[in-house]
Amino acid sequence: MTTETTDTAVEAPLFGPESEFSALFDDPRWALAMIRATVLEAAHPQIGAALVDNSTFVAHPWRRLRNTFLSMRRMFGTDVAEREREAARLNRLHARMSGSDSRGRAYDAMDRATRAWVVATLFESAVTMCRLSGQPLDQGTMERMYAEYRTFLAALDGDAAELPEDLNDFWRYFDRVVENELENTEAARVILYRLFDHLPAPALLAGAPTLWAAGRAVAGPLLGTITVASLPEPYRRRAGLPEMPGAQTLMQGAYLTAGLARFLPDGWISAESIIEVLSLSPGSDDPRARTVAALRARMKRASALIRLLTPLGGEAGPGPAPSAGTGEGRRSAGEFFRQVLDQTGDGYLDWPDLAAMARELSTRLDLDEPEETRLYDAFAAWWRELQAALDTDGDGRVSADEYAAAIPSLAGPALIRVAEVLFDATDKDGSGSIDADEHRTLFRTAFHRDLNPTDGAYGRSTFVGDFLSFMSGRRTSTPYDPLLADA
Numbered sequence: 001m002t003t004e005t006t007d008t009a010v011e012a013p014l015f016g017p018e019s020e021f022s023a024l025f026d027d028p029r030w031a032l033a034m035i036r037a038t039v040l041e042a043a044h045p046q047i048g049a050a051l052v053d054n055s056t057f058v059a060h061p062w063r064r065l066r067n068t069f070l071s072m073r074r075m076f077g078t079d080v081a082e083r084e085r086e087a088a089r090l091n092r093l094h095a096r097m098s099g100s101d102s103r104g105r106a107y108d109a110m111d112r113a114t115r116a117w118v119v120a121t122l123f124e125s126a127v128t129m130c131r132l133s134g135q136p137l138d139q140g141t142m143e144r145m146y147a148e149y150r151t152f153l154a155a156l157d158g159d160a161a162e163l164p165e166d167l168n169d170f171w172r173y174f175d176r177v178v179e180n181e182l183e184n185t186e187a188a189r190v191i192l193y194r195l196f197d198h199l200p201a202p203a204l205l206a207g208a209p210t211l212w213a214a215g216r217a218v219a220g221p222l223l224g225t226i227t228v229a230s231l232p233e234p235y236r237r238r239a240g241l242p243e244m245p246g247a248q249t250l251m252q253g254a255y256l257t258a259g260l261a262r263f264l265p266d267g268w269i270s271a272e273s274i275i276e277v278l279s280l281s282p283g284s285d286d287p288r289a290r291t292v293a294a295l296r297a298r299m300k301r302a303s304a305l306i307r308l309l310t311p312l313g314g315e316a317g318p319g320p321a322p323s324a325g326t327g328e329g330r331r332s333a334g335e336f337f338r339q340v341l342d343q344t345g346d347g348y349l350d351w352p353d354l355a356a357m358a359r360e361l362s363t364r365l366d367l368d369e370p371e372e373t374r375l376y377d378a379f380a381a382w383w384r385e386l387q388a389a390l391d392t393d394g395d396g397r398v399s400a401d402e403y404a405a406a407i408p409s410l411a412g413p414a415l416i417r418v419a420e421v422l423f424d425a426t427d428k429d430g431s432g433s434i435d436a437d438e439h440r441t442l443f444r445t446a447f448h449r450d451l452n453p454t455d456g457a458y459g460r461s462t463f464v465g466d467f468l469s470f471m472s473g474r475r476t477s478t479p480y481d482p483l484l485a486d487a
Contacts, residue, residue, distance in 0.1 A: 016078035020145040024126055025072070026269050028258040033129035035223065036230050037121040039191050040182070043235060046114045048185030049101035054109075054352045056360075058190060059338075059345030062202045062487050066275050067363055075152055087155045092369060093359060096376070102186070116153060116162030117177060123149040124174055132230065132252055133259030143167050178232045184239035192228060192241075196220035200487035226251045333404045339485040340471075341403070349386070350397035354379045357484060361422065364483065365442060371425050378421045382414035419467040423460050434458040 016022065024030055038057075042048045051057065057064045074086035097109035108114075123146060130137050137145070146167050150160035164170045197220045201212040228241050229251035236243070261269055341349045343356035358379040362372045390398045390406050426434050426442045434442070435457050458466075470480040 014148045014151045015076050015083070019076060019148055020141060021076045021148050025076075027129075028261045028269060029129045029133055029255055030126075032226065032230070032255060032258060033125040035191075035227050036128070037125035039188050039227060039231065040121040040125070040178075040235075041118050042187035042191055043182040043185055043239070044114065044117050044177075045101060045105060045181070045183055045185060046107040046109075046111060047118065048183070048187035049099070049105070049107040050097050050109050051187040052101075052185075052190075052346075053099055054097045054344065054355070055187075056343050056345070056356045058195060059200075059343060060487050061195065061199060063360070067360075069275055075155065076148070083155055088369070089363075089372075090156060092372065096355060112157055112162050115157060116160075119149050119153045120163060120170070120174055120177070123170075128230065129255060133255040135259055135262075146170065175232075175234075178235050179238075182235050182238070184241075188239070192224050196224045203486050206486070222250070222254075226254050230255075334400060337400045337403050342400075343484075348397040348399055349390075349403065351380070351383050354383045354386075360484065365422075365425050367425055371421075375418070375421050375425070378414065378418040382412070382418055385412045385414045415468060415471055416464060419464040420460070422467065423458075423463045426463075432460060434463060 042051055055064070071086060071090065074082050077083065091110070094109035094115075098107065100106050126145065127137055127142060150163055150165075153163060154160040164173050197216070199216055199220065201209065205212045225244050225247050228236065229244070229247035231241070235241075337349070341353060343353040355376070358372075358376045361367075362375055365371075367375065386398060387396070389412075390402050392402050392406075422442070423434070426438050428438055428441075439458065467480070
């Protein structure tokens with residue numbers, strides 16, 4: 001019986017809507033499983049070091065979630081050309097990430113064994129989420145899913161040799177890595193004890209900070225407790241993670257509750273729609289923006305009610321945000337440093353921060369390798385200018401104090417070159433101006449209000465000027481906010 005099930009699974013498509021991955025992707029339990037998988041990834045010394053040095057998951061977690069979602073959709077879709085293009089993009093991205101951790105151990109994001117561990121955590125967490133929610137997968141389904149993930153790894157590395165071919169051997173491999181290689185890394189601690197407690201609001205809730213803070217104060221510790229309880233016991237023991245009373249019951253209850261979504265009609269839950277709605281900004285011309293605006297108005301009223309009920313003497317919330325589309329809102333130097341320049345959230349400006357900007361722009365524009373290289377080179381030249389002008393103590397990075405003390409004009413020749421590269425990449429037809437469709441392609445938010453009102457197009461000089469105004473003048477309410485500043 002098992003053999004027949006396995007044979008059928010092997011013959012079924014490994015990608016697309018009939019795959020096991022696709023069946024789980026819109027499952028609410030997948031959110032819990034992804035958090036768990038991310039902790040297991042971050043607990044690997046090489047991955048943890050790469051995350052601390054290069055990732056934007058602390059300062060911009062929602063943006064990172066959106067990009068991960070889009071990448072997984074491309075990799076597990078039916079379009080072979082799109083899969084190959086996405087795999088090449090991911091490989092170029094990872095090839096730029098190498099260095100050493102705080103103990104002097106080298107890391108390389110292209111290390112094949114390390115990349116295999118990332119895929120292994122995704123598969124194992126998917127299996128675990130089904131088991132914890134009382135719906136364990138049968139052997140045939142697990143084997144089919146495992147074949148999908150090995151094929152995913154092969155699309156990246158050329159083969160899947162780093163993962164055992166046999167599913168029974170995989171479980172021995174997984175246990176061995178958990179027992180012998182995982183550590184209580186800084187990245188894992190940040191995810192478990194900092195990220196949930198300081199998670200910034202998504203764009204949808206950015207106008208209701210009090211409401212968001214109140215919900216986060218409850219949900220943050222719960223998510224942390226659920227995640228810790230779901231981790232393999234040998235890792236919890238070696239990492240010294242606390243076992244909270246009732247944590248196992250809470251964790252199983254969370255998975256069971258999320259699993260009840262299987263009784264909802266098909267199509268009621270779409271991960272893609274949820275992520276897109278959370279990412280919408282009020283000025284977008286997306287038809288759903290009106291609904292978002294109404295939700296924001298209700299949330300602001302709820303936030304005001306919470307403030308009325310809050311005892312006096314608490315920390316004052318932020319003032320009202322500048323109105324969308326004015327282009328006249330100003331950030332302080334500290335806000336600009338934290339929201340725009342410090343992409344990795346470590347309190348300093350250095351090359352990984354500018355590389356993160358280049359990576360985000362390359363992803364949004366879906367640049368080919370030559371265009372992507374031009375953009376990275378332009379950002380690298382800009383970093384050299386900034387380092388020479390602002391790094392007063394010579395430590396290879398720029399602190400917030402060094403930046404604020406200098407109050408520099410960042411619009412040097414290298415930043416102008418960055419803007420020109422972006423313009424050339426956006427002006428697909430080579431007309432010398434960016435029309436509405438090209439503008440939408442660049443920003444993915446269709447902020448038509450930022451186009452020239454007379455002819456509906458951006459010329460090169462206008463485009464470059466607006467980009468420099470944002471990067472040096474600290475102007476808010478431009479399309480670059482959702483691109484580079486929003487969480």
